[in-house]
Amino acid sequence: MAEPLPRDFRRTTAAGRRRMLNDFRPGVDPNAFGRDEEMIELADVMVESAVGYLALPVGVAAGFLINGTRVDVPLATEEPSVIAAATYAGRIVASGGGFETTAGETVTTGQIYVEHAAPGADQRIVAAEPKLRLTVAPLLAAMEGRGGGWRGLRSERLPGSGVLRVDVDLDTRDAMGANLVNSVVEGLRPEVEVLSGGRVVMAILSNAASRRVSRAAFAIPVTLLSRAGLSGAEVARRIILANEIAIEDPQRAVTHNKGIMNGMTALALSTGNDTRALEAAVHSYASRGGTPSGGTSSDAGYRALTRYRSEERADGSSLLHGALEVPVPLGTVGGAIGIHPTARASLELLGNPDASALAGIAVCVGLAANFAALAALVTEGIQRGHMGLHAQRVAWAAGARGEERRLVAAAMSACGEYGIDAAKRALGEVRSTKPAQG
Numbered sequence: 001m002a003e004p005l006p007r008d009f010r011r012t013t014a015a016g017r018r019r020m021l022n023d024f025r026p027g028v029d030p031n032a033f034g035r036d037e038e039m040i041e042l043a044d045v046m047v048e049s050a051v052g053y054l055a056l057p058v059g060v061a062a063g064f065l066i067n068g069t070r071v072d073v074p075l076a077t078e079e080p081s082v083i084a085a086a087t088y089a090g091r092i093v094a095s096g097g098g099f100e101t102t103a104g105e106t107v108t109t110g111q112i113y114v115e116h117a118a119p120g121a122d123q124r125i126v127a128a129e130p131k132l133r134l135t136v137a138p139l140l141a142a143m144e145g146r147g148g149g150w151r152g153l154r155s156e157r158l159p160g161s162g163v164l165r166v167d168v169d170l171d172t173r174d175a176m177g178a179n180l181v182n183s184v185v186e187g188l189r190p191e192v193e194v195l196s197g198g199r200v201v202m203a204i205l206s207n208a209a210s211r212r213v214s215r216a217a218f219a220i221p222v223t224l225l226s227r228a229g230l231s232g233a234e235v236a237r238r239i240i241l242a243n244e245i246a247i248e249d250p251q252r253a254v255t256h257n258k259g260i261m262n263g264m265t266a267l268a269l270s271t272g273n274d275t276r277a278l279e280a281a282v283h284s285y286a287s288r289g290g291t292p293s294g295g296t297s298s299d300a301g302y303r304a305l306t307r308y309r310s311e312e313r314a315d316g317s318s319l320l321h322g323a324l325e326v327p328v329p330l331g332t333v334g335g336a337i338g339i340h341p342t343a344r345a346s347l348e349l350l351g352n353p354d355a356s357a358l359a360g361i362a363v364c365v366g367l368a369a370n371f372a373a374l375a376a377l378v379t380e381g382i383q384r385g386h387m388g389l390h391a392q393r394v395a396w397a398a399g400a401r402g403e404e405r406r407l408v409a410a411a412m413s414a415c416g417e418y419g420i421d422a423a424k425r426a427l428g429e430v431r432s433t434k435p436a437q438g
Protein backbone atom coordinates (compact mmCIF):
# COMPACT_ATOMS: atom_id res chain seq x y z
CA MET A 1 0.00 0.00 0.00
CA ALA A 2 1.27 3.49 -0.84
CA GLU A 3 2.73 5.56 2.01
CA PRO A 4 0.31 8.32 3.11
CA LEU A 5 1.11 11.77 1.77
CA PRO A 6 2.62 14.08 4.47
CA ARG A 7 0.17 15.61 6.95
CA ASP A 8 0.91 19.13 5.76
CA PHE A 9 0.15 18.22 2.11
CA ARG A 10 -3.11 20.14 2.33
CA ARG A 11 -1.56 23.21 3.98
CA THR A 12 1.43 23.74 1.71
CA THR A 13 1.45 25.48 -1.69
CA ALA A 14 0.70 23.83 -5.03
CA ALA A 15 4.44 23.86 -5.79
CA GLY A 16 5.08 22.16 -2.45
CA ARG A 17 2.42 19.53 -3.14
CA ARG A 18 3.98 18.79 -6.51
CA ARG A 19 7.33 18.21 -4.82
CA MET A 20 5.62 15.87 -2.35
CA LEU A 21 3.98 13.99 -5.20
CA ASN A 22 7.38 13.67 -6.82
CA ASP A 23 8.90 12.31 -3.58
CA PHE A 24 6.06 10.10 -2.39
CA ARG A 25 4.47 8.98 -5.67
CA PRO A 26 7.40 8.43 -8.05
CA GLY A 27 5.08 6.86 -10.66
CA VAL A 28 3.07 10.10 -10.95
CA ASP A 29 4.66 12.84 -13.03
CA PRO A 30 3.71 16.22 -11.48
CA ASN A 31 4.23 17.84 -14.89
CA ALA A 32 1.25 15.84 -16.14
CA PHE A 33 -0.82 18.23 -14.00
CA GLY A 34 0.35 21.11 -16.17
CA ARG A 35 3.60 23.09 -16.34
CA ASP A 36 2.51 26.72 -16.55
CA GLU A 37 3.51 28.30 -13.25
CA GLU A 38 0.91 31.03 -13.31
CA MET A 39 -1.85 28.48 -13.99
CA ILE A 40 -0.55 26.30 -11.14
CA GLU A 41 -0.73 29.28 -8.79
CA LEU A 42 -4.20 30.12 -10.10
CA ALA A 43 -5.31 26.54 -9.39
CA ASP A 44 -4.14 27.09 -5.81
CA VAL A 45 -6.32 30.19 -5.60
CA MET A 46 -9.34 28.41 -7.05
CA VAL A 47 -9.44 25.08 -5.14
CA GLU A 48 -7.99 23.39 -2.09
CA SER A 49 -5.04 20.96 -2.25
CA ALA A 50 -4.36 21.93 -5.87
CA VAL A 51 -1.50 20.20 -7.67
CA GLY A 52 -2.06 21.69 -11.11
CA TYR A 53 -4.68 22.00 -13.80
CA LEU A 54 -6.33 19.89 -16.49
CA ALA A 55 -5.85 21.06 -20.06
CA LEU A 56 -9.02 20.22 -22.01
CA PRO A 57 -9.52 21.05 -25.68
CA VAL A 58 -11.37 24.27 -26.45
CA GLY A 59 -12.78 24.64 -29.96
CA VAL A 60 -14.94 27.26 -31.63
CA ALA A 61 -18.27 26.50 -33.28
CA ALA A 62 -18.12 29.47 -35.62
CA GLY A 63 -20.95 31.31 -37.33
CA PHE A 64 -24.03 30.90 -35.14
CA LEU A 65 -26.73 33.44 -35.99
CA ILE A 66 -28.65 34.33 -32.81
CA ASN A 67 -31.34 37.02 -32.76
CA GLY A 68 -29.76 38.40 -35.93
CA THR A 69 -26.22 38.60 -34.54
CA ARG A 70 -23.27 36.40 -35.58
CA VAL A 71 -21.75 34.58 -32.63
CA ASP A 72 -18.67 32.32 -32.51
CA VAL A 73 -19.14 29.89 -29.65
CA PRO A 74 -16.19 28.57 -27.59
CA LEU A 75 -16.77 25.00 -26.42
CA ALA A 76 -14.59 23.05 -23.98
CA THR A 77 -15.02 19.30 -24.21
CA GLU A 78 -13.10 16.04 -24.24
CA GLU A 79 -15.59 14.46 -26.68
CA PRO A 80 -14.94 14.27 -30.43
CA SER A 81 -17.75 15.41 -32.74
CA VAL A 82 -19.40 17.82 -30.27
CA ILE A 83 -17.86 20.91 -31.86
CA ALA A 84 -18.27 19.56 -35.39
CA ALA A 85 -21.94 18.79 -34.67
CA ALA A 86 -22.64 22.23 -33.19
CA THR A 87 -20.87 23.89 -36.13
CA TYR A 88 -22.87 21.87 -38.67
CA ALA A 89 -26.19 22.73 -37.00
CA GLY A 90 -25.19 26.36 -36.42
CA ARG A 91 -24.34 26.74 -40.13
CA ILE A 92 -27.56 25.14 -41.41
CA VAL A 93 -29.75 27.12 -39.01
CA ALA A 94 -27.90 30.34 -39.91
CA SER A 95 -28.52 29.73 -43.59
CA GLY A 96 -32.22 29.23 -42.82
CA GLY A 97 -32.58 32.47 -40.83
CA GLY A 98 -30.88 31.73 -37.51
CA PHE A 99 -31.98 31.09 -33.93
CA GLU A 100 -34.41 33.23 -31.98
CA THR A 101 -33.94 33.19 -28.25
CA THR A 102 -35.44 34.70 -25.11
CA ALA A 103 -33.80 34.56 -21.70
CA GLY A 104 -35.45 33.99 -18.34
CA GLU A 105 -35.00 36.21 -15.31
CA THR A 106 -31.67 36.35 -13.47
CA VAL A 107 -33.39 35.39 -10.23
CA THR A 108 -32.15 32.63 -7.93
CA THR A 109 -34.06 31.29 -4.95
CA GLY A 110 -32.48 30.58 -1.58
CA GLN A 111 -34.18 28.21 0.84
CA ILE A 112 -34.21 28.04 4.63
CA TYR A 113 -35.62 24.82 6.12
CA VAL A 114 -36.95 24.95 9.70
CA GLU A 115 -37.98 21.99 11.84
CA HIS A 116 -40.39 22.20 14.79
CA ALA A 117 -41.70 25.59 13.59
CA ALA A 118 -44.49 26.87 15.85
CA PRO A 119 -48.05 27.21 14.49
CA GLY A 120 -48.44 30.41 12.48
CA ALA A 121 -44.68 30.65 11.86
CA ASP A 122 -45.14 30.92 8.09
CA GLN A 123 -47.43 33.97 8.38
CA ARG A 124 -45.11 35.56 10.97
CA ILE A 125 -42.12 35.16 8.70
CA VAL A 126 -43.92 36.54 5.66
CA ALA A 127 -45.14 39.52 7.72
CA ALA A 128 -41.55 40.15 8.85
CA GLU A 129 -40.25 40.44 5.27
CA PRO A 130 -39.32 44.16 5.51
CA LYS A 131 -37.32 43.51 8.70
CA LEU A 132 -35.61 40.43 7.25
CA ARG A 133 -34.74 42.40 4.15
CA LEU A 134 -33.16 45.08 6.28
CA THR A 135 -31.03 42.48 8.09
CA VAL A 136 -29.32 41.45 4.85
CA ALA A 137 -29.32 44.91 3.23
CA PRO A 138 -25.52 45.30 3.64
CA LEU A 139 -24.97 42.02 1.78
CA LEU A 140 -27.20 43.18 -1.06
CA ALA A 141 -26.10 46.81 -1.34
CA ALA A 142 -23.66 46.27 -4.22
CA MET A 143 -26.10 44.03 -6.10
CA GLU A 144 -28.89 46.58 -5.66
CA GLY A 145 -26.55 49.16 -7.11
CA ARG A 146 -26.40 46.98 -10.22
CA GLY A 147 -30.19 46.76 -10.45
CA GLY A 148 -30.52 43.41 -8.70
CA GLY A 149 -31.23 42.41 -5.12
CA TRP A 150 -34.26 41.34 -3.08
CA ARG A 151 -37.24 40.12 -5.12
CA GLY A 152 -39.50 38.58 -2.50
CA LEU A 153 -40.05 36.00 0.22
CA ARG A 154 -42.50 33.11 0.63
CA SER A 155 -43.04 30.49 3.24
CA GLU A 156 -44.81 27.14 3.23
CA ARG A 157 -44.90 23.84 5.10
CA LEU A 158 -43.71 20.67 3.38
CA PRO A 159 -46.73 18.39 3.61
CA GLY A 160 -44.81 15.20 4.43
CA SER A 161 -42.37 16.25 7.16
CA GLY A 162 -44.14 19.40 8.33
CA VAL A 163 -40.79 21.19 7.90
CA LEU A 164 -41.22 24.89 7.12
CA ARG A 165 -39.53 26.18 3.99
CA VAL A 166 -38.75 29.87 3.53
CA ASP A 167 -37.96 30.89 -0.05
CA VAL A 168 -36.04 34.08 -0.75
CA ASP A 169 -35.82 35.32 -4.35
CA LEU A 170 -32.78 37.37 -5.30
CA ASP A 171 -31.91 38.93 -8.62
CA THR A 172 -28.18 38.38 -9.00
CA ARG A 173 -27.91 40.09 -12.41
CA ASP A 174 -24.78 38.86 -14.24
CA ALA A 175 -23.58 36.61 -11.44
CA MET A 176 -24.75 33.02 -11.30
CA GLY A 177 -25.47 34.00 -7.73
CA ALA A 178 -24.71 30.94 -5.61
CA ASN A 179 -22.35 32.79 -3.26
CA LEU A 180 -24.58 35.78 -2.71
CA VAL A 181 -27.74 33.71 -2.26
CA ASN A 182 -26.03 31.38 0.21
CA SER A 183 -24.65 34.33 2.18
CA VAL A 184 -28.09 35.94 2.34
CA VAL A 185 -29.98 32.83 3.49
CA GLU A 186 -27.27 32.09 6.05
CA GLY A 187 -27.50 35.71 7.19
CA LEU A 188 -31.26 35.29 7.70
CA ARG A 189 -30.90 32.05 9.62
CA PRO A 190 -30.85 33.39 13.22
CA GLU A 191 -33.82 35.72 12.73
CA VAL A 192 -35.88 33.09 10.92
CA GLU A 193 -35.16 30.72 13.79
CA VAL A 194 -36.46 33.22 16.34
CA LEU A 195 -39.54 34.11 14.26
CA SER A 196 -40.38 30.46 13.66
CA GLY A 197 -39.85 29.21 17.18
CA GLY A 198 -38.17 26.19 15.56
CA ARG A 199 -34.66 25.16 14.51
CA VAL A 200 -33.10 25.94 11.15
CA VAL A 201 -31.96 22.68 9.55
CA MET A 202 -30.11 24.25 6.61
CA ALA A 203 -29.99 27.29 4.36
CA ILE A 204 -28.88 27.01 0.73
CA LEU A 205 -29.84 28.07 -2.79
CA SER A 206 -32.09 25.90 -4.93
CA ASN A 207 -30.34 24.67 -8.07
CA ALA A 208 -33.72 24.18 -9.75
CA ALA A 209 -33.26 27.70 -11.17
CA SER A 210 -36.99 27.72 -11.97
CA ARG A 211 -37.06 31.44 -12.79
CA ARG A 212 -34.14 31.22 -15.21
CA VAL A 213 -35.98 29.34 -17.95
CA SER A 214 -34.68 30.41 -21.38
CA ARG A 215 -35.89 29.45 -24.82
CA ALA A 216 -34.42 29.01 -28.30
CA ALA A 217 -36.14 28.17 -31.56
CA PHE A 218 -35.45 27.96 -35.27
CA ALA A 219 -37.47 27.37 -38.42
CA ILE A 220 -35.57 26.26 -41.53
CA PRO A 221 -36.59 25.04 -44.98
CA VAL A 222 -36.46 21.24 -44.99
CA THR A 223 -34.61 21.37 -48.30
CA LEU A 224 -31.50 22.30 -46.27
CA LEU A 225 -31.60 18.92 -44.55
CA SER A 226 -31.09 16.48 -47.42
CA ARG A 227 -28.20 14.11 -46.77
CA ALA A 228 -27.15 10.48 -47.17
CA GLY A 229 -29.26 10.20 -50.33
CA LEU A 230 -32.43 11.20 -48.46
CA SER A 231 -34.68 14.16 -49.24
CA GLY A 232 -34.77 17.00 -46.74
CA ALA A 233 -38.45 16.27 -46.08
CA GLU A 234 -37.65 12.67 -45.16
CA VAL A 235 -34.80 13.73 -42.85
CA ALA A 236 -37.15 16.23 -41.18
CA ARG A 237 -39.83 13.53 -40.75
CA ARG A 238 -37.28 11.22 -39.14
CA ILE A 239 -35.99 13.96 -36.80
CA ILE A 240 -39.53 14.65 -35.61
CA LEU A 241 -40.12 10.94 -35.07
CA ALA A 242 -36.84 10.55 -33.17
CA ASN A 243 -37.87 13.44 -30.92
CA GLU A 244 -41.32 11.91 -30.33
CA ILE A 245 -39.64 8.66 -29.31
CA ALA A 246 -37.55 10.58 -26.77
CA ILE A 247 -40.67 12.30 -25.42
CA GLU A 248 -42.40 8.94 -25.02
CA ASP A 249 -39.49 6.80 -23.81
CA PRO A 250 -37.52 8.02 -20.75
CA GLN A 251 -34.68 5.57 -21.54
CA ARG A 252 -34.10 7.33 -24.84
CA ALA A 253 -34.81 10.78 -23.33
CA VAL A 254 -31.74 10.48 -21.09
CA THR A 255 -29.44 10.02 -24.09
CA HIS A 256 -31.30 12.65 -26.11
CA ASN A 257 -30.89 15.21 -23.31
CA LYS A 258 -27.27 14.21 -22.79
CA GLY A 259 -26.75 15.28 -26.40
CA ILE A 260 -28.25 18.70 -25.56
CA MET A 261 -25.81 18.99 -22.67
CA ASN A 262 -22.88 18.16 -24.97
CA GLY A 263 -23.26 21.70 -26.25
CA MET A 264 -24.52 23.50 -23.15
CA THR A 265 -22.01 22.03 -20.70
CA ALA A 266 -19.13 22.67 -23.12
CA LEU A 267 -20.11 26.34 -23.26
CA ALA A 268 -20.53 26.50 -19.48
CA LEU A 269 -17.07 24.98 -19.03
CA SER A 270 -15.33 27.27 -21.51
CA THR A 271 -16.82 30.31 -19.76
CA GLY A 272 -15.79 29.16 -16.26
CA ASN A 273 -19.34 28.39 -15.12
CA ASP A 274 -20.60 25.72 -12.73
CA THR A 275 -21.42 22.83 -15.06
CA ARG A 276 -23.02 20.71 -12.31
CA ALA A 277 -25.46 23.49 -11.42
CA LEU A 278 -26.45 23.76 -15.07
CA GLU A 279 -26.89 20.01 -15.48
CA ALA A 280 -28.84 19.63 -12.22
CA ALA A 281 -31.23 22.39 -13.31
CA VAL A 282 -31.71 21.06 -16.82
CA HIS A 283 -32.26 17.43 -15.83
CA SER A 284 -34.68 18.39 -13.06
CA TYR A 285 -36.61 20.42 -15.64
CA ALA A 286 -36.79 17.33 -17.84
CA SER A 287 -38.56 15.53 -14.98
CA ARG A 288 -40.94 18.28 -14.00
CA GLY A 289 -44.05 16.41 -15.22
CA GLY A 290 -47.21 17.91 -16.64
CA THR A 291 -47.81 18.47 -20.32
CA PRO A 292 -44.95 20.32 -21.97
CA SER A 293 -46.04 22.99 -24.42
CA GLY A 294 -46.31 21.39 -27.82
CA GLY A 295 -45.60 17.94 -26.36
CA THR A 296 -47.48 14.76 -27.03
CA SER A 297 -47.23 13.06 -23.66
CA SER A 298 -49.15 14.01 -20.54
CA ASP A 299 -47.61 11.60 -18.06
CA ALA A 300 -45.20 12.82 -15.41
CA GLY A 301 -41.59 11.68 -15.64
CA TYR A 302 -38.31 12.30 -17.39
CA ARG A 303 -38.66 13.32 -21.04
CA ALA A 304 -36.94 14.95 -23.98
CA LEU A 305 -36.52 18.68 -23.66
CA THR A 306 -36.61 19.62 -27.35
CA ARG A 307 -39.64 19.95 -29.59
CA TYR A 308 -39.72 19.60 -33.39
CA ARG A 309 -42.56 19.97 -35.85
CA SER A 310 -43.00 20.58 -39.53
CA GLU A 311 -44.98 23.34 -41.20
CA GLU A 312 -46.41 23.07 -44.70
CA ARG A 313 -46.60 26.47 -46.34
CA ALA A 314 -49.06 27.79 -48.91
CA ASP A 315 -46.34 27.87 -51.58
CA GLY A 316 -45.83 24.10 -51.17
CA SER A 317 -42.53 24.41 -49.29
CA SER A 318 -42.09 23.11 -45.75
CA LEU A 319 -40.19 24.20 -42.70
CA LEU A 320 -38.72 22.24 -39.81
CA HIS A 321 -39.29 24.00 -36.47
CA GLY A 322 -37.01 23.16 -33.56
CA ALA A 323 -37.29 24.49 -30.00
CA LEU A 324 -35.68 24.04 -26.61
CA GLU A 325 -36.72 25.44 -23.23
CA VAL A 326 -34.54 24.93 -20.15
CA PRO A 327 -33.39 26.73 -17.01
CA VAL A 328 -29.93 28.25 -17.55
CA PRO A 329 -28.13 29.29 -14.36
CA LEU A 330 -25.01 30.82 -15.93
CA GLY A 331 -23.12 33.96 -15.04
CA THR A 332 -20.64 36.26 -16.72
CA VAL A 333 -19.04 37.63 -13.54
CA GLY A 334 -17.97 36.14 -10.22
CA GLY A 335 -16.60 32.74 -9.26
CA ALA A 336 -13.91 31.39 -11.58
CA ILE A 337 -15.11 33.58 -14.44
CA GLY A 338 -13.26 36.75 -13.49
CA ILE A 339 -9.93 35.10 -12.78
CA HIS A 340 -9.57 32.27 -15.29
CA PRO A 341 -7.90 33.46 -18.51
CA THR A 342 -9.75 30.94 -20.69
CA ALA A 343 -13.12 31.99 -19.28
CA ARG A 344 -12.30 35.64 -19.90
CA ALA A 345 -11.11 34.95 -23.46
CA SER A 346 -14.23 32.85 -24.16
CA LEU A 347 -16.51 35.67 -23.02
CA GLU A 348 -14.51 38.12 -25.11
CA LEU A 349 -14.96 35.85 -28.15
CA LEU A 350 -18.69 35.79 -27.46
CA GLY A 351 -18.75 39.60 -27.49
CA ASN A 352 -18.90 39.96 -23.67
CA PRO A 353 -22.57 38.99 -23.24
CA ASP A 354 -24.43 39.67 -20.01
CA ALA A 355 -25.85 36.66 -18.14
CA SER A 356 -29.17 36.80 -20.04
CA ALA A 357 -27.47 36.86 -23.43
CA LEU A 358 -25.15 34.02 -22.40
CA ALA A 359 -28.18 31.99 -21.30
CA GLY A 360 -29.75 32.57 -24.72
CA ILE A 361 -26.56 31.45 -26.50
CA ALA A 362 -26.39 28.35 -24.28
CA VAL A 363 -29.92 27.26 -25.22
CA CYS A 364 -29.14 27.75 -28.93
CA VAL A 365 -26.01 25.61 -28.58
CA GLY A 366 -27.99 22.92 -26.75
CA LEU A 367 -30.61 22.91 -29.46
CA ALA A 368 -27.90 22.84 -32.14
CA ALA A 369 -26.15 19.88 -30.50
CA ASN A 370 -29.41 17.95 -30.32
CA PHE A 371 -30.47 18.82 -33.86
CA ALA A 372 -27.12 17.70 -35.27
CA ALA A 373 -27.19 14.47 -33.24
CA LEU A 374 -30.71 13.60 -34.42
CA ALA A 375 -29.90 14.47 -38.04
CA ALA A 376 -26.92 12.09 -37.92
CA LEU A 377 -28.71 9.35 -35.95
CA VAL A 378 -31.65 9.11 -38.36
CA THR A 379 -29.44 9.11 -41.46
CA GLU A 380 -25.91 7.70 -41.58
CA GLY A 381 -25.55 7.21 -37.79
CA ILE A 382 -23.07 8.97 -35.56
CA GLN A 383 -20.16 6.56 -35.75
CA ARG A 384 -18.98 7.62 -39.19
CA GLY A 385 -18.35 11.18 -37.98
CA HIS A 386 -16.67 9.85 -34.84
CA MET A 387 -14.23 7.48 -36.49
CA GLY A 388 -11.93 10.05 -38.13
CA LEU A 389 -11.01 11.65 -34.80
CA HIS A 390 -11.13 8.32 -33.01
CA ALA A 391 -8.46 6.97 -35.39
CA GLN A 392 -6.29 10.00 -34.59
CA ARG A 393 -6.68 9.35 -30.86
CA VAL A 394 -5.64 5.72 -31.22
CA ALA A 395 -2.73 6.75 -33.46
CA TRP A 396 -1.66 9.18 -30.72
CA ALA A 397 -1.92 6.43 -28.09
CA ALA A 398 0.32 4.24 -30.30
CA GLY A 399 2.99 6.97 -30.23
CA ALA A 400 2.35 8.74 -33.55
CA ARG A 401 2.92 12.51 -33.50
CA GLY A 402 2.59 15.30 -36.04
CA GLU A 403 2.41 14.16 -39.65
CA GLU A 404 2.79 10.52 -38.57
CA ARG A 405 -0.48 10.78 -36.67
CA ARG A 406 -2.40 11.82 -39.76
CA LEU A 407 -0.77 9.11 -41.88
CA VAL A 408 -1.48 6.39 -39.31
CA ALA A 409 -5.11 7.53 -38.90
CA ALA A 410 -5.56 7.56 -42.68
CA ALA A 411 -4.12 4.03 -42.96
CA MET A 412 -6.47 2.83 -40.19
CA SER A 413 -9.51 4.43 -41.84
CA ALA A 414 -8.52 2.91 -45.20
CA CYS A 415 -8.52 -0.64 -43.82
CA GLY A 416 -11.43 0.00 -41.39
CA GLU A 417 -9.44 -1.17 -38.34
CA TYR A 418 -9.35 1.14 -35.35
CA GLY A 419 -7.64 -0.87 -32.60
CA ILE A 420 -4.29 -0.07 -31.00
CA ASP A 421 -2.63 -3.04 -32.77
CA ALA A 422 -3.70 -1.70 -36.16
CA ALA A 423 -2.33 1.71 -35.17
CA LYS A 424 1.03 0.25 -34.09
CA ARG A 425 1.26 -1.75 -37.33
CA ALA A 426 0.46 1.33 -39.40
CA LEU A 427 3.00 3.38 -37.43
CA GLY A 428 5.67 0.76 -38.11
CA GLU A 429 4.87 0.92 -41.82
CA VAL A 430 4.87 4.74 -41.88
CA ARG A 431 8.27 4.80 -40.16
CA SER A 432 9.78 2.12 -42.39
CA THR A 433 8.81 4.03 -45.53
CA LYS A 434 9.93 7.44 -44.19
CA PRO A 435 13.01 8.73 -46.00
CA ALA A 436 16.12 8.68 -43.77
CA GLN A 437 16.84 12.03 -42.07
CA GLY A 438 20.02 14.08 -42.71
Ligand code: MEV
Binds near residue numbers: 079
Ligand atom coordinates in the same frame (compact mmCIF):
# COMPACT_ATOMS: atom_id res chain seq x y z
C1 MEV B 1 -23.31 11.49 -27.81
O1 MEV B 1 -22.44 12.18 -26.96
C2 MEV B 1 -24.66 12.16 -27.85
C3 MEV B 1 -25.75 11.39 -28.58
O2 MEV B 1 -25.85 10.08 -28.04
C4 MEV B 1 -27.02 12.15 -28.39
C5 MEV B 1 -28.24 11.43 -28.90
O3 MEV B 1 -28.24 10.18 -28.96
O4 MEV B 1 -29.23 12.14 -29.21
C6 MEV B 1 -25.41 11.24 -30.05
